[in-house]
Amino acid sequence: MSTQLPPPPGMWPVLYAYFDASNQLDTRATRMQIDATLAAGAPAIVTLGLATEVNRLSDEEKRLMIDVCAAHIAGRVPLAVTISGDSVAAQAALAYHALERGASWLILQPPSKRGEPESFYYDFFAAVLERTGAQAGIQNAPEYLGVGLSPQALAQLAGERPGFRLLKGEGPAVTIRATIEHLHALGQTLSVFNGRGGQELIDNLRAGCDGLIVAPDAFDHQVAVHTAFVEGREQEAEARYAEVLPEIVFVMQSLETLTCYGKRIAAWRMGFDVAFDRGAQPTPFGIECARRFAQRLGPTSRAVRL
Numbered sequence: 287m288s289t290q291l292p293p294p295p296g297m298w299p300v301l302y303a304y305f306d307a308s309n310q311l312d313t314r315a316t317r318m319q320i321d322a323t324l325a326a327g328a329p330a331i332v333t334l335g336l337a338t339e340v341n342r343l344s345d346e347e348k349r350l351m352i353d354v355c356a357a358h359i360a361g362r363v364p365l366a367v368t369i370s371g372d373s374v375a376a377q378a379a380l381a382y383h384a385l386e387r388g389a390s391w392l393i394l395q396p397p398s399k400r401g402e403p404e405s406f407y408y409d410f411f412a413a414v415l416e417r418t419g420a421q422a423g424i425q426n427a428p429e430y431l432g433v434g435l436s437p438q439a440l441a442q443l444a445g446e447r448p449g450f451r452l453l454k455g456e457g458p459a460v461t462i463r464a465t466i467e468h469l470h471a472l473g474q475t476l477s478v479f480n481g482r483g484g485q486e487l488i489d490n491l492r493a494g495c496d497g498l499i500v501a502p503d504a505f506d507h508q509v510a511v512h513t514a515f516v517e518g519r520e521q522e523a524e525a526r527y528a529e530v531l532p533e534i535v536f537v538m539q540s541l542e543t544l545t546c547y548g549k550r551i552a553a554w555r556m557g558f559d560v561a562f563d564r565g566a567q568p569t570p571f572g573i574e575c576a577r578r579f580a581q582r583l584g585p586t587s588r589a590v591r592l
Contacts, residue, residue, distance in 0.1 A: 293330065293391060293423075293452050293477045294364065295496040297509045299323040300335035300481075302501060302549040303343060303351065305562040311347055313354045318556050319502050320358050322586040326506035327513070329497075331359060332393070334368040335425075337501040339545050340395075341370075342564045349383050356387035364390035368425065372397040374413045381418045392422040393454050396433050408439050415447040423452030426465075427481070437468030444474045452477045454499060459486040463493035483538035483548075484508045488527055491515055501544060503537060503552040504530050506586055533579040542566040547576040554580040 304315035320331060333355045334340045334348055343351065352367055359365050367384035369392050371377040381392050394414055396407050415422055424443075428434035435443070444450050453476045455462050462480050469476060480490045484500045487508060491497075500508055507530040514523035537548035546566040553560050554577070568576070 291364075291390070293366075293421075293479075293496065295477075296327070296329040297497055297505065297512050298330045298332050298366065298479065298499045299328050299502045299505050300332040300337045300368075300499050301351075301355070302545070302552060303338045303340075303347075304549065304553065304560065305564060307561045309562050309564070311343075311350055311354075312561070313350070315553070315556075315558065316351065316354050317358045318558070319552070320355065322556055323502055323505050324359075324362060326586070327509045328363060328505070330364040330366055330390070331355065332366045332368065332499055334370070335393070335499070336368075336541055337544060337548070338368070339564060340368065345380070348380060352384050352387055352389070356384075356389065361388065366391035366393055366423075368393045368395060369414070370395045372399065374410060374417060377414045378417045381414065381420060385418065385420055390421065391452060392418065392420050393425055393452070394422055395425045400432050402433075404435060404439055407433055408435060408443060411435075411450075412443060412447060415443075415449055418449075420449055421451060422449050423454050423477075423479075424450065425454045425456070427454070427456030437465050438472065440465070440476070441469055441472035441474040444469075444476060450476075452479065455480045455495075456482055459489040459493045462490060462495060466494045483544065484511075484530075484534050485538060487511055488515055488520075488523055501537075501548050501552065502586075503548045503555070504533050504583055505552075507583060530583070533583060536575060536579060547572055550576050551580045551583070552586075555583055555586045557585065 301319045304312040306312045333351050367389045369377050369381050426434045477496045479497050479499050480495050481499050511523050511526045537544050550560050
């Protein structure tokens, strides 16, 4: 396991999963995303998140994605791996694979079973944390995943499992702020990252988030917003955010929209096209909209190391 260090603040990209014409993982596209986001200033990189279409990947493909990311990042920045699975054993097995490849952080998703009491999910997370002993976060995204832990449960878990130091939220800035305040009142301070594609980016930072975890389609622009804000150039940050917000709104209508059109915007900006979709198929009008946003955002860094 890597050295125990706090998660670096800032904008973390969560990579898309691209597939080639034969419906195999396109590892070249993975490497291109890594280099483009590193060139834009990513302080860490995330894989196997919701944008990675983890629910559409086999166990073998999940491990391949981890292997490709770890090998290409090669320690340049921390690698965070989202861990999914419906049993403690399944999550622990994937976590061990990630840790063996040098992952610095795990982000645990709840099991897919719904309708259970909060204690069920609490015990699940506690068991995975205990078994792996890793630096880890929890994806607390009730709006997207259907379940989540209360601030009281989060504080208790952080007290019982010292490795739990990061909270990955997926909610409005007002909700995130309330969660942070509750945690502080209960004597716990976690590193908090929101997602939702960068919606309310600046207000999330005002709310106390350490950063956001977003897909690569507008990543470089969102880094510029974040940088301007933390350096005290608030008016510039607001202006830059206003420029990129229409694209964020477009791709964040749903997860299907993100993985259909968001990944296309990212691909076109990096200079290639999407060869195969495992999820929603694009429409002509959707392609027209996505092309327009890609053109407005412009090309990403050409500094690609394959």
